Amino acid sequence: MSAEIRFIAKPHPVTGVTNSKLGMWCFLSSEIMLFGALFSTFILLRAGSPAWPHGYDLLNVPLATVNTLILIASSITMVMGWAELAGKNLKAFKKYLAATIVLGCAFLALKGFEYGMKFEHHIYPSKNNFYGIYFTITGLHVLHLVCGVVVNLYFLFPGSKMWEKDPEQFLGRIEAAGLYWHFVDLVWLFVFPTLYLL
Amino acid sequence: MSHHDHGHDAHEHKLPFWQKYIFSVDHKVIGIQYGITALLFLFFGFCLMMLMRWQLAFPGQPLPWPWLANLFSEKQMMSGIMLPEFYNQLGAMHGTIMIFLGVVPLAVGAFGNYVVPLQVGAPDMAFPKLNAASYWAYFWGGVIMLLSFFIPEGGAAQSGWTSYPPLSNIAQDGQTWWLFGMVLLITSSLLGSINIIVTIVQLRADGLTFFRLPFFVWAQLVTSFLLLLAFPPLEAAGILQLMDRLLDTSFFMPTGLVVSGEVSKLAGGGNPLLWQHLFWFLAHPEVYVLILPAMGIVAEIMAVNTRKPIYGYKTMIYSIIFLGFMSFIVWAHHMFLTGMSTKMSSFFQITTMIISIPSVVILTALILTLWGGSIRYNTPMLFAIAFLPMFAIGGLTGLPLGLTAADIHLHDTYYVIGHFHYVVAPGTIFALFAGIYHWFPKVTGRKMSEVLGKIHFFFSFIFINGVFMPMFSLGLAGVSRRLWDQTQYAHAVPTQPLNVVISYSAWLLALAQIPFILNFFGSIFFGKKVNNNPWDATTLEWAAPSPPGHGNFETAPSVYRGPYEYSVPGQTQDFSPQHLQGGK
Ligand code: HEM
Ligand SMILES: [Cu+2]
Numbered sequence: 001m002s003a004e005i006r007f008i009a010k011p012h013p014v015t016g017v018t019n020s021k022l023g024m025w026c027f028l029s030s031e032i033m034l035f036g037a038l039f040s041t042f043i044l045l046r047a048g049s050p051a052w053p054h055g056y057d058l059l060n061v062p063l064a065t066v067n068t069l070i071l072i073a074s075s076i077t078m079v080m081g082w083a084e085l086a087g088k089n090l091k092a093f094k095k096y097l098a099a100t101i102v103l104g105c106a107f108l109a110l111k112g113f114e115y116g117m118k119f120e121h122h123i124y125p126s127k128n129n130f131y132g133i134y135f136t137i138t139g140l141h142v143l144h145l146v147c148g149v150v151v152n153l154y155f156l157f158p159g160s161k162m163w164e165k166d167p168e169q170f171l172g173r174i175e176a177a178g179l180y181w182h183f184v185d186l187v188w189l190f191v192f193p194t195l196y197l198l
Numbered sequence: 199m200s201h202h203d204h205g206h207d208a209h210e211h212k213l214p215f216w217q218k219y220i221f222s223v224d225h226k227v228i229g230i231q232y233g234i235t236a237l238l239f240l241f242f243g244f245c246l247m248m249l250m251r252w253q254l255a256f257p258g259q260p261l262p263w264p265w266l267a268n269l270f271s272e273k274q275m276m277s278g279i280m281l282p283e284f285y286n287q288l289g290a291m292h293g294t295i296m297i298f299l300g301v302v303p304l305a306v307g308a309f310g311n312y313v314v315p316l317q318v319g320a321p322d323m324a325f326p327k328l329n330a331a332s333y334w335a336y337f338w339g340g341v342i343m344l345l346s347f348f349i350p351e352g353g354a355a356q357s358g359w360t361s362y363p364p365l366s367n368i369a370q371d372g373q374t375w376w377l378f379g380m381v382l383l384i385t386s387s388l389l390g391s392i393n394i395i396v397t398i399v400q401l402r403a404d405g406l407t408f409f410r411l412p413f414f415v416w417a418q419l420v421t422s423f424l425l426l427l428a429f430p431p432l433e434a435a436g437i438l439q440l441m442d443r444l445l446d447t448s449f450f451m452p453t454g455l456v457v458s459g460e461v462s463k464l465a466g467g468g469n470p471l472l473w474q475h476l477f478w479f480l481a482h483p484e485v486y487v488l489i490l491p492a493m494g495i496v497a498e499i500m501a502v503n504t505r506k507p508i509y510g511y512k513t514m515i516y517s518i519i520f521l522g523f524m525s526f527i528v529w530a531h532h533m534f535l536t537g538m539s540t541k542m543s544s545f546f547q548i549t550t551m552i553i554s555i556p557s558v559v560i561l562t563a564l565i566l567t568l569w570g571g572s573i574r575y576n577t578p579m580l581f582a583i584a585f586l587p588m589f590a591i592g593g594l595t596g597l598p599l600g601l602t603a604a605d606i607h608l609h610d611t612y613y614v615i616g617h618f619h620y621v622v623a624p625g626t627i628f629a630l631f632a633g634i635y636h637w638f639p640k641v642t643g644r645k646m647s648e649v650l651g652k653i654h655f656f657f658s659f660i661f662i663n664g665v666f667m668p669m670f671s672l673g674l675a676g677v678s679r680r681l682w683d684q685t686q687y688a689h690a691v692p693t694q695p696l697n698v699v700i701s702y703s704a705w706l707l708a709l710a711q712i713p714f715i716l717n718f719f720g721s722i723f724f725g726k727k728v729n730n731n732p733w734d735a736t737t738l739e740w741a742a743p744s745p746p747g748h749g750n751f752e753t754a755p756s757v758y759r760g761p762y763e764y765s766v767p768g769q770t771q772d773f774s775p776q777h778l779q780g781g782k
Contacts, residue, residue, distance in 0.1 A: 003321040003749045007400050019324045019400050026392045030426045037434035037476055041449065044472055125445045128465045132447035136437065 074103035223326035229312030255701035257683035293359030316739035319403025332389035339382030363450035417494025428483035435476035492629035504571025517556035550600035577651030581632035592620030613673025644725030657710035664703030
């Protein structure tokens with residue numbers, strides 16, 4: 001009697017989405033609230049502080065600009081990969097996905113270098129609330145990116161076996177992973193101006 | 199529908215015990231796991247409170263039973279006398295456990311998990327593995343909270359369920375455990391709420407449009423959105439407090455704070471009120487998380503047992519959606535006394551008055567549902583009916599709290615404690631009991647005893663009012679909450695005898711739960727066997743076998759009518775199940 005759960009691979013005729021896509025949208029809306037709360041914290045602390053520093057005086061703007069470009073490029077490769085997969089070209093998809101992962105790791109490496117420079121100068125989150133919120137927000141963003149890289153690695157190697165069995169569902173998974181990846185990029189596009197440029 | 203043997207059992211492939219009952223991904227097993235764990239936590243939280251009630255009734259006197267006093271270390275009790283630090287631990291953990299480990303997991307984790315897929319005609323939740331992950335995150339969050347009592351230095355968290363800094367920032371390690379526990383509980387809620395939303399939106403049976411959903415499903419849908427969107431800010435706040443505690447940041451630490459006569463060496467520049475804003479941005483929607491599923495349960499039981507449709511079904515749905523929206527913009531009514539500007543407090547005063555309108559609409563609709571019904575006074579219905587006046591008392595006493603002028607007097611007194619306990623204890627918890635009695639036959643195939651059920655109901659009803667009614671008097675007399683011994687304040691000495699009344703009521707309330715415990719376990723084995731639809735109800739869960747097998751329905755159901763077609767003129771029976779075709 002056990003009936004199948006519907007709309008795993010095929011979209012629901014009325015809502016137009018699969019379960020995992022709707023689930024991902026729900027998850028991302030909660031993520032918006034999470035980062036929204038941290039940005040609100042930033043605004044509140046800044047507004048309440050008599051001498052809040054300028055990000056561009058303390059942080060490495062050129063490095064962060066390079067990182068911004070890297071992340072934007074990774075978003076593009078992620079979409080290209082999905083488009084190749086939709087065109088049933090698994091090989092090309094894998095190339096683009098690998099490129100996305102490499103770009104993601106490049107971002108993490110540069111970010112690690114940036115953190116290292118700060119630690120070398122004995123600058124830790126406890127120094128003041130500017131650094132406190134800087135490390136908290138960017139740290140959480142790094143954590144999100146690490147998760148994205150792990151998920152993409154999974155889909156690059158063991159996860160891609162699903163392509164043989166159920167290409168439609170696999171495509172749906174890659175789309176959901178892509179949504180997440182773009183979201184993480186988008187967060188950075190807010191982090192960069194608020195922390196580095198203001 | 200077949201009333202005879204449940205043929206599904208034979209088809210099920212044999213799974214080893216641990217896979218079938220422990221690490222199951224079946225929504226019904228997970229629902230039961232949630233239910234049992236949550237009931238145990240409710241019991242444990244109740245025990246913490248009963249201990250506190252001894253100290254409050256007889257301040258500074260040793261516990262009457264040496265065997266009980268011997269259970270505690272000398273950092274908790276001094277020769278049977280409760281130490282203030284331990285009292286604070288009990289208070290903080292009572293609140294945390296009751297709300298985050300008891301009521302919400304029972305209302306959303308257990309009832310949401312078990313009943314929602316059945317009521318929408320789905321074979322399971324949309325994401326069964328996430329569902330199991332949600333339960334295990336909850337389980338380990340609970341374990342962390344419990345273990346924190348055994349931390350040698352300082353024991354469990356002591357800063358109240360609200361964990362206000364700077365006190366919570368400088369508190370001992372128990373607070374860090376509390377924060378880690380909360381992060382797990384938040385993760386659990388997040389996974390659970392996504393699952394419920396996707397299940398309701400995507401997996402409804404054919405013909406089951408949104409306006410044919412039982413009200414309970416609507417309540418769970420709105421509740422899930424509240425959990426989804428309100429919890430992340432608390433998670434953010436938790437992360438910030440962890441940073442403060444572990445990495446010495448100063449998000450919540452103001453400049454020049456003096457602790458134990460010493461100026462803090464931290465950088466400072468933080469703002470303790472920031473925590474309060476982030477906390478209440480969650481915790482006000484959270485109180486609706488506590489009440490909405492209860493309203494849903496009560497609506498289901500009322501329709502079945504009055505044999506008529508609930509009054510104003512669509513109005514109730516619009517009200518509950520409006521309630522959900524509004525609950526995001528009233529949070530600062532918990533902070534009227536923090537020195538906010540009058541413009542701000544006027545705004546939150548107005549939104550608080552507005553949000554009580556949909557609550558009253560729902561309550562009125564439920565009362566009108568009784569009007570002209572042929573009421574069956576069985577145990578679930580008694581609890582459901584009692585919910586109405588209890589919730590009304592809780593809600594109405596909220597209004598003076600929402601008016602800034604009155605709140606100056608009432609804030610942080612026992613009046614607030616009385617207010618929210620009326621909504622949560624005789625309100626929500628009564629509704630949860632109603633739900634247990636109502637859906638027990640679906641889960642086990644057997645009914646609970648009516649005699650024991652009625653004993654449980656009447657004594658619980660009397661004693662629970664004995665507990666919470668006097669609190670209004672205490673609060674109006676100016677007694678602050680969270681006191682270890684109110685007689686240390688001259689103005690609070692005359693009302694001390696009320697504490698004795700409250701404590702005896704609380705202990706008797708515990709005795710009144712014995713019939714429930716006997717009934718619950720006894721009925722699993724010896725309860726009267728019933729058919730699939732013992733209450734003659736209309737909604738889809740009663741179309742499935744009792745208990746439903748893996749995959750729930752023998753054939754995927756289709757829906758032909760609204761949820762509450764009771765006593766339709768011209769029909770042969772007084773109920774028309776949603777999945778049956780024919781008739782008008
Ligand atoms: C229906 C209209 C309601 C109104 C106007 C209302 C108003 C308020 C206000 C203004 C406060 C803050 C009092 C103070 O701290 O000075 C408060 C506290 C509280 N309310 Fe309500 N409330 C309502 C319903 C509810 C419901 C339905 C629940 C829960 C199921 C609830 C749970 C709570 C809790 C838990 C607190 C206290 C939290 C704490 O300080 O520890 N309230 N209410
Ligand atoms: Cu509130």
